[in-house]
Amino acid sequence: MGEKPVVVQFMGLNFNLTNIMSGLVVCIMVFLFVYLLARKAQLRPTRKQNVLERVIEFTNSIVKQSIPGEEGKKFYLFSFVLFLFIFFSNQLGLFLEPKFGEYVLIKSPTSSPLITMTLASFVLLMAFYYGIEKQGFGGYLKNYTKPVSFLLPLNIFEEFSNFLTLALRLYGNIYAGEIVLGLIGQLAQSNGALTYVVAMPLTLLWQGFSVFIGAIQAYVFVTLSMVYISHKIEKE
Amino acid sequence: MSLHPLIGLKLSSLELGDVILYFVMFVVLMLLIKHFAWEPINNMLEKRRSQISNDLDNAAASKQKAQTLAQEREDALKNSRSEALEIVSNAKSHGKATQQQMLDEANNEAKVIKTNALQEAKKSKTDALNSAQADIADIAVAISSKLIQKNLTADDQKDLINNYIKGLDD
Numbered sequence: 051m052g053e054k055p056v057v058v059q060f061m062g063l064n065f066n067l068t069n070i071m072s073g074l075v076v077c078i079m080v081f082l083f084v085y086l087l088a089r090k091a092q093l094r095p096t097r098k099q100n101v102l103e104r105v106i107e108f109t110n111s112i113v114k115q116s117i118p119g120e121e122g123k124k125f126y127l128f129s130f131v132l133f134l135f136i137f138f139s140n141q142l143g144l145f146l147e148p149k150f151g152e153y154v155l156i157k158s159p160t161s162s163p164l165i166t167m168t169l170a171s172f173v174l175l176m177a178f179y180y181g182i183e184k185q186g187f188g189g190y191l192k193n194y195t196k197p198v199s200f201l202l203p204l205n206i207f208e209e210f211s212n213f214l215t216l217a218l219r220l221y222g223n224i225y226a227g228e229i230v231l232g233l234i235g236q237l238a239q240s241n242g243a244l245t246y247v248v249a250m251p252l253t254l255l256w257q258g259f260s261v262f263i264g265a266i267q268a269y270v271f272v273t274l275s276m277v278y279i280s281h282k283i284e285k286e
Numbered sequence: 287m288s289l290h291p292l293i294g295l296k297l298s299s300l301e302l303g304d305v306i307l308y309f310v311m312f313v314v315l316m317l318l319i320k321h322f323a324w325e326p327i328n329n330m331l332e333k334r335r336s337q338i339s340n341d342l343d344n345a346a347a348s349k350q351k352a353q354t355l356a357q358e359r360e361d362a363l364k365n366s367r368s369e370a371l372e373i374v375s376n377a378k379s380h381g382k383a384t385q386q387q388m389l390d391e392a393n394n395e396a397k398v399i400k401t402n403a404l405q406e407a408k409k410s411k412t413d414a415l416n417s418a419q420a421d422i423a424d425i426a427v428a429i430s431s432k433l434i435q436k437n438l439t440a441d442d443q444k445d446l447i448n449n450y451i452k453g454l455d456d
Binding site for chain 1: 302303304305306307308309311312315318319320323324326327
């Protein structure tokens with residue numbers, strides 16, 4: 051690897067322009083994907099509409115698994131957008147990695163731990179918010195002493211471990227995928243034409259596998275997010 | 287190869303701007319999708335759901351209606367059969383009654399006519415007998431007065447003849 055991201059400082063904060071551009075690209079892709087499929091929604095579904103409805107059904111079913119019934123309905127949109135965002139983020143670096151000198155301009159945002167932590171903290175904030183909304187602040191805090199009070203430190207620790215596992219699982223999968231892809235690239239250039247020929251099908255194979263991993267990880271991320279949120283809003 | 291990014295992190299080099307921007311981007315993306323895709327699709331899904339359930343309800347109602355109609359038709363058919371039978375039997379009994387009545391009337395009339403005729407015949411017979419009795423008596427007197435020169439009184443002769451005729455009657 052070794053390509054540097056573009057980092058600028060602004061108002062005392064560091065901005066990783068690579069991540070920001072990638073994020074923007076992902077947002078645009080997700081929006082266009084959804085918008086083009088949802089255009090001219092009809093009672094009799096068209097083929098495009100069917101695709102979108104299948105995706106919506108899929109993400110809704112993820113929510114229903116952990117938060118059944120009426121209560122889960124407010125998370126349908128969130129899980130839908132989260133799933134598409136992570137899925138497209140995972141795929142972005144596989145086919146698009148433009149470089150400018152030694153700088154990389156666009157890569158998978160989810161191959162950066164900071165971005166996956168951002169997404170995880172988004173999920174956690176939602177879990178906190180809806181937990182407090184459902185049970186009140188006192189009731190929410192009491193949940194940390196359940197089922198028995200001496201488990202309090204463990205429950206607090208679990209909050210961090212949930213956050214870290216959620217973020218780092220996604221990051222690790224995508225980052226590893228990119229590293230392997232880079233290694234195959236290095237292999238291709240190591241010994242001329244012979245290794246190039248060997249590396250070509252390997253690259254194809256790994257890219258296909260990475261698409262699969264990206265989809266699985268997006269599914270896992272959304273599923274676990276909903277599980278955490280359901281833990282917070284459930285009364286024990 | 288660089289160090290693992292997590293190990294290499296220092297707080298000052300943490301790209302917190304990204305965190306903020308990703309929050310903003312995600313929320314904006316969610317709002318845009320909600321406005322441009324989520325709500326139209328979900329409204330449409332809701333509409334479709336309600337229409338399908340309406341259609342199902344209507345179909346069930348129509349089926350129920352058709353069944354009751356068929357039942358009614360069948361009942362009506364059965365009823366019409368029994369009605370027809372009743373009508374036929376009514377007509378038969380009515381016809382019989384009429385026949386009987388006509389026969390009775392005819393019999394009565396015939397009896398009346400017969401008795402009338404008998405009476406008339408009797409009457410004309412007695413009339414004829416009466417007139418014949420008188421005539422025969424006169425004729426017999428005249429004949430006998432001519433035949434017998436002897437002067438019998440007219441009264442004696444009449445008695446004689448009447449006795450004779452009474453003998454005829456018996």
